[in-house]
Amino acid sequence: MHTYALANHKGGSGKTTTAIHLAGALAARGRRVLLIDLDPQAHATLGLSSEAEDSPCALEVLTGEVRALDALHAAPGGITLIPSHGRLAEFEERAARELGSEGVLRRVLAPLAGRFDECLLDCPPRADGLLTANAICACDTLLLTVETGAFALQGALKAQEIVDATLAAARHAPELRVVATMFDRRLRIAREVLIAMQARFGARLYDTAIRSSARLREAAGAGVPIQLLAPRSTAAQDFAALADELALFPVGA
Amino acid sequence: MDSLALLCSLYGQGPVTLRRLRDAGCRTCDDVLCLEPAKLADALRTRLPALAERFQREARELAARIGEFGGPAPALESNELAAVSAPALESNELAAVSAPALEEAGAQLRPELLDGLDSALCLRLRSLGIDRVEDLACADALDLARSLEVPVTRVVRLQFLARRLADTCVETESELRTFTLLPRRSQLSAARFSPAESAGELAPLVEQERMEVWAREQAFEPAGVATEGAAGPFGAEAPAPEASAPESEAVDPFA
Numbered sequence A: 001m002h003t004y005a006l007a008n009h010k011g012g013s014g015k016t017t018t019a020i021h022l023a024g025a026l027a028a029r030g031r032r033v034l035l036i037d038l039d040p041q042a043h044a045t046l047g048l049s050s051e052a053e054d055s056p057c058a059l060e061v062l063t064g065e066v067r068a069l070d071a072l073h074a075a076p077g078g079i080t081l082i083p084s085h086g087r088l089a090e091f092e093e094r095a096a097r098e099l100g101s102e103g104v105l106r107r108v109l110a111p112l113a114g115r116f117d118e119c120l121l122d123c124p125p126r127a128d129g130l131l132t133a134n135a136i137c138a139c140d141t142l143l144l145t146v147e148t149g150a151f152a153l154q155g156a157l158k159a160q161e162i163v164d165a166t167l168a169a170a171r172h173a174p175e176l177r178v179v180a181t182m183f184d185r186r187l188r189i190a191r192e193v194l195i196a197m198q199a200r201f202g203a204r205l206y207d208t209a210i211r212s213s214a215r216l217r218e219a220a221g222a223g224v225p226i227q228l229l230a231p232r233s234t235a236a237q238d239f240a241a242l243a244d245e246l247a248l249f250p251v252g253a
Numbered sequence B: 001m002d003s004l005a006l007l008c009s010l011y012g013q014g015p016v017t018l019r020r021l022r023d024a025g026c027r028t029c030d031d032v033l034c035l036e037p038a039k040l041a042d043a044l045r046t047r048l049p050a051l052a053e054r055f056q057r058e059a060r061e062l063a064a065r066i067g068e069f070g071g072p073a074p075a076l077e078s079n080e081l082a083a084v085s086a087p088a089l090e091s092n093e094l095a096a097v098s099a100p101a102l103e104e105a106g107a108q109l110r111p112e113l114l115d116g117l118d119s120a121l122c123l124r125l126r127s128l129g130i131d132r133v134e135d136l137a138c139a140d141a142l143d144l145a146r147s148l149e150v151p152v153t154r155v156v157r158l159q160f161l162a163r164r165l166a167d168t169c170v171e172t173e174s175e176l177r178t179f180t181l182l183p184r185r186s187q188l189s190a191a192r193f194s195p196a197e198s199a200g201e202l203a204p205l206v207e208q209e210r211m212e213v214w215a216r217e218q219a220f221e222p223a224g225v226a227t228e229g230a231a232g233p234f235g236a237e238a239p240a241p242e243a244s245a246p247e248s249e250a251v252d253p254f255a
Helices: A015-028 A058-063 A086-095 A101-112 A130-138 A152-170 A188-204 A214-222 A234-248 B003-011 B015-023 B029-034 B037-043 B049-066 B091-096 B119-127 B133-138 B141-148 B152-166 B173-180 B195-219
Strands: A002-007 A033-037 A073-075 A079-082 A118-122 A141-147 A175-181
Touching (some): A002 A015, A015 A033, A101 A118, A101 A130, A141 A152, A152 A188, A214 A234, B003 B015, B003 B029, B003 B049, B015 B037, B029 B049, B049 B133, B133 B152
Parallel strands (some): A033 A118, A141 A175
């Protein structure tokens, strides 16, 4: 199982949207995909028409009250989901008092290794929290989602600093990749940011820039991945191309 | 992201264009420049060589900017930014565009060929060297509007009709509108980018960009919707479109 953590220090950078639709694109290729919502806001959970009010969520998995296998939900588009809930915020509080708590997720995911081909971790919008630290320590590839808008580069560079510090402390070295999101070529700012990202990140930046699309908003409202709502849309094409890149350039390539 | 992927994201249809160019054997912007316009047009699935030539110009500018030729481009000082400009698209360049085999694209502009193209406008277009439908389709909308002293939205609409007549590779009206509303070539070439200073340099662009988008959206609203002095989407201080856009854009030809 290859694990990707989608993170950024900045909110609204497209982490959840990328997680949902990239999972959908991978599932559409026949891959067995697990999506774990690590954001207490539970937007990935809501974006896949799920909820964890009365069922186990990522909190119970992380605290060991429930096995990861028992928290799996079947979500639209062939995705398997471990949902989130507002109570996941308690984890930061509880685990902060324990040593080595950033390695919890890695341990609880180990039994799922043979059941899935890809695992996507949707992180909360802060890179210096314990949930993101868990995701970073559990992942093989850290996917930094960077919006092609104002302050995006500053947010990405800040996230990279925090990630580097976390990795140094954890003695773990996942591959760092960057994906540009919300790209609108009509906007000069977006074009300039994309050029700057290409200069800054080079080969670490995926060839596919996810274009902004009204269809993505509609998909979030419908609670399905874009591959189900509008399989021929530009957004579906973008995520398909990104999924192809993940397959073409695995870790270490 | 390599330079070809960047080019396709900036000026093409993203991964679709990238796949087509890679299938045609292109790996860098340099490869795009080395292709014959006709072959590039085939690769881009367009029937207009002029669009291929335009894509090559974009590739040339981008390659120069990101330093694909001869190593990384040096970062520019802020006072140099304004001094950098791409070669303007002269009207005689438009006339020099090779004529396609298409009868429609090569058709001479004449009154009533396009909805809204009257004889007076036709004469003025010819005086600028724009004789054919293809020339009109490929012209810079903003420059043309200034030269003709007509609203830019009227030019945009005429270009849309011209492209539809020429049956380009662009498939939908929204794509056409997007394509047409790309900024002028001189705007696209603002400056080489210094990554270290990028975030700071971008900040002044933000407000300007927001206002441009807002003004553009207002320009497409039916007449009467945007009232003078109305509050913009970014607060009460935002100027009415008549105040922010050129005077020629105040009249809506779509109404």
